[in-house]
Amino acid sequence: DTGVSQNPRHKITKRGQNVTFRCDPISEHNRLYWYRQTLGQGPEFLTYFQNEAQLEKSRLLSDRFSAERPKGSFSTLEIQRTEQGDSAMYLCASSLGTGMKTEAFFGQGTRLTVV
Amino acid sequence: QQQVKQSPQSLIVQKGGISIINCAYENTAFDYFPWYQQFPGKGPALLIAIRPDVSEKKEGRFTISFNKSAKQFSLHIMDSQPGDSATYFCAASRLSFGNEKLTFGTGTRLTIIP
Numbered sequence: 001d002t003g004v005s006q007n008p009r010h011k012i013t014k015r016g017q018n019v020t021f022r023c024d025p026i027s028e029h030n031r032l033y034w035y036r037q038t039l040g041q042g043p044e045f046l047t048y049f050q051n052e053a054q055l056e057k058s059r060l061l062s063d064r065f066s067a068e069r070p071k072g073s074f075s076t077l078e079i080q081r082t083e084q085g086d087s088a089m090y091l092c093a094s095s096l097g098t099g100m101k102t103e104a105f106f107g108q109g110t111r112l113t114v115v
Numbered sequence: 116q117q118q119v120k121q122s123p124q125s126l127i128v129q130k131g132g133i134s135i136i137n138c139a140y141e142n143t144a145f146d147y148f149p150w151y152q153q154f155p156g157k158g159p160a161l162l163i164a165i166r167p168d169v170s171e172k173k174e175g176r177f178t179i180s181f182n183k184s185a186k187q188f189s190l191h192i193m194d195s196q197p198g199d200s201a202t203y204f205c206a207a208s209r210l211s212f213g214n215e216k217l218t219f220g221t222g223t224r225l226t227i228i229p
Contacts, residue, residue, distance in 0.1 A: 004158070031214060033217075035217075040221075040222070041221055041222065042119075042121075042204045042219030042221050043159065043217070043219050044219070048214055055214070056216065091159070093158075097214070102210070102215055103215075104217065108156070108158045109158050
């Protein structure tokens, strides 16, 4: 296990279709984050899990978005009824969560294109 | 509402020169200020980070300067190299709140020319 793994790397979908992305964090990390990054912008926080509990959701996460982390291991992010505005890079990050000396490690992201 | 403002948007520096990127924040509850480096097609990678109890942190060619009263911090890259060409993001979080949720700046595309 050399880092955070995200699949697929690229996804092209038609507007209105549902898509699901997967994130496998670093194995001992208990915290997992989803971010969205559009072209020319910094990543924006979407949601955060500690183990299997979803502790925080951004207002950016509309009702069409849902994230899960069953058993506190991998996580999935599903977007229902995709819209062209959903086109972005979706980044996952994980951390060990050991207090004030912790670092979030990012995966390479899933680039979503809605046509 | 942009809580972390970053400038410049792009920067061109000659090889061997000093690259300087600036950030300003609004939320005084932020207590952790990392800089991330991102290459095309890759996720951001932590470069260096600082807590507000120090005014400067240096790691190799990379230095963060932090001004708590002005709510500003900057990244200095000394002896800039072509391999430093990437997009740099400043960020801030509230580690004391119990997680590393990051608020990012808009990024600076750095190009190092020979």
